[in-house]
Amino acid sequence: MKTIDDIQNVMIAGAGTLGMRIALRCALDGFNVRMYDINAEQLEVAKGMQSHLTKVLLKKGEIDEDQAKKAVDNLLATPSLDEAIENVDLVSESVIEDIDIKLAFYGDLTPRLPSGTIVTTNTSFLLPSQMLPSIREPEYFCAFHFHDVITQPIVDVMPHPKTEQGVIDLLMEFGTRINHIPVFVKKESNGYLFNAMFGEILAKAGELYMNDVGSIEDIDRSFMGNFHTPAGPFGMMDQIGLDTVWHIMSKNMATASQPFAAELKQRMEKGNLGYKSGEGFYSYPRPDYAAPEFLNKTKTTDS
Numbered sequence: 001m002k003t004i005d006d007i008q009n010v011m012i013a014g015a016g017t018l019g020m021r022i023a024l025r026c027a028l029d030g031f032n033v034r035m036y037d038i039n040a041e042q043l044e045v046a047k048g049m050q051s052h053l054t055k056v057l058l059k060k061g062e063i064d065e066d067q068a069k070k071a072v073d074n075l076l077a078t079p080s081l082d083e084a085i086e087n088v089d090l091v092s093e094s095v096i097e098d099i100d101i102k103l104a105f106y107g108d109l110t111p112r113l114p115s116g117t118i119v120t121t122n123t124s125f126l127l128p129s130q131m132l133p134s135i136r137e138p139e140y141f142c143a144f145h146f147h148d149v150i151t152q153p154i155v156d157v158m159p160h161p162k163t164e165q166g167v168i169d170l171l172m173e174f175g176t177r178i179n180h181i182p183v184f185v186k187k188e189s190n191g192y193l194f195n196a197m198f199g200e201i202l203a204k205a206g207e208l209y210m211n212d213v214g215s216i217e218d219i220d221r222s223f224m225g226n227f228h229t230p231a232g233p234f235g236m237m238d239q240i241g242l243d244t245v246w247h248i249m250s251k252n253m254a255t256a257s258q259p260f261a262a263e264l265k266q267r268m269e270k271g272n273l274g275y276k277s278g279e280g281f282y283s284y285p286r287p288d289y290a291a292p293e294f295l296n297k298t299k300t301t302d303s
Contacts, residue, residue: 001166002089002116004173008032011088013105015039015077017241017276018122019094020046021149024053026092027075028067029178035077036084043077045276050075053150085112090174092144094122097247099130106134118167120144124195124240125248127188129160138162144171145192146180148239151230156192158185199248205233206249206260216281217297220289234281235289238274242267242281 008031012023015037023035023046037043054071057063078084085091091113095105102123110119119141121128128143135141143158155175159168168184175182185192191199205219214222220232231238237245246264249257267273267280274280282288 001164002118002170004170004177007089007118007170007174007177009034009087009089011036011084011091012094013037013084013091013109014094014096014122015042015046016094016096017239017274018146018149019092020049021053022092022094022122022146023075024050024071025149025178025180027071028054028057028063030070031074031178033075034084034086034088035075036079036081037077038079040079043079047077049276057150081109081112085109088113088117091117091119092122093120097124097126097244099126102126102131103134106131110134110136116140118142118170120171122146124244125190125199125251127160127190128158128163129188132160132162139164140167142167142171143185143192144175145195147194153180154183154194155180156183156185156194158188158192160188202233202237202245203249203257203260206263207256209234210259210263217288217294221295221297224289225295231287231289235287238280238282238284238287240274241276242272242274 010026010031010033012019012033012035015035020035023033027033035043035046050071054068058068093105095101113119115137117140119135121131121143122145123143124145128141132138139162141160142163143156145156145158147154157168157171157175172182172184183193189196208214208219209216216234220234223229223232242264246261246268249261249264271277272279275284278284288294
């Protein structure tokens with residue numbers, strides 16, 4: 001059984017919004033990171049985003065020049081799975097939120113890994129036990145779920161019934177090593193703790209919009225003004241990725257959620273996935289909600 005000091009080489013599978021941020025965070029904190037994605041173009045996009053985030057963190061004084069250099073030296077992006085798993089100690093999976101795709105990925109990945117390699121899933125809403133049919137060593141598998149990574153430093157540790165206690169303990173400690181607050185989820189539950197609550201907020205925001213009760217902007221203003229957050233529900237959905245939100249919403253059996261799920265799908269089909277595609281409910285890299293005057297704008301008609 002590995003100890004925390006055995007964790008030196010980390011593989012991140014999936015270079016989307018969260019995957020690339022997890023990779024950057026681990027590299028900033030001194031781990032050797034290999035960021036894997038089958039899409040070489042997405043890897044280039046992710047590297048650009050990581051460079052931008054590093055500059056932002058430097059400007060804010062949240063990291064120093066030494067850490068910024070570590071991020072460059074410690075992080076390798078690759079479309080080769082064999083290269084990504086070389087000497088790996090811990091895997092963090094952030095592939096698309098679809099159980100069939102995840103099962104296929106794990107079925108290819110886990111037979112290649114040395115025995116005892118810790119494998120984690122960053123799934124937003126699925127349960128780790130749903131992936132066990134493709135996991136070679138279930139005792140070393142656990143959900144290790146991140147939120148924003150940069151601005152929301154919470155990581156959920158959620159085992160399935162066969163996860164070894166040593167793996168749970170190691171992941172709790174690893175969370176602190178990457179400057180996160182580890183939260184233990186005692187038993188499998190869709191959406192962990194925060195996401196279970198947050199999902200209801202997103203669903204309600206979508207329902208208000210679809211029922212024409214409020215505009216996207218005013219729903220976000222209401223949330224931002226009350227909770228003093230940098231984005232509201234729709235801005236947050238853009239950051240998460242509309243494809244990920246759709247996977248969650250489309251599985252919500254509540255009748256009120258279905259029209260919004262259909263709206264998300266239409267946007268996805270146009271290629272509007274949020275921050276990572278440059279267009280979602282807002283346009284990026286300068287979304288309206290980030291403007292200083294956003295909260296003070298008033299509008300009572302659609303014209």
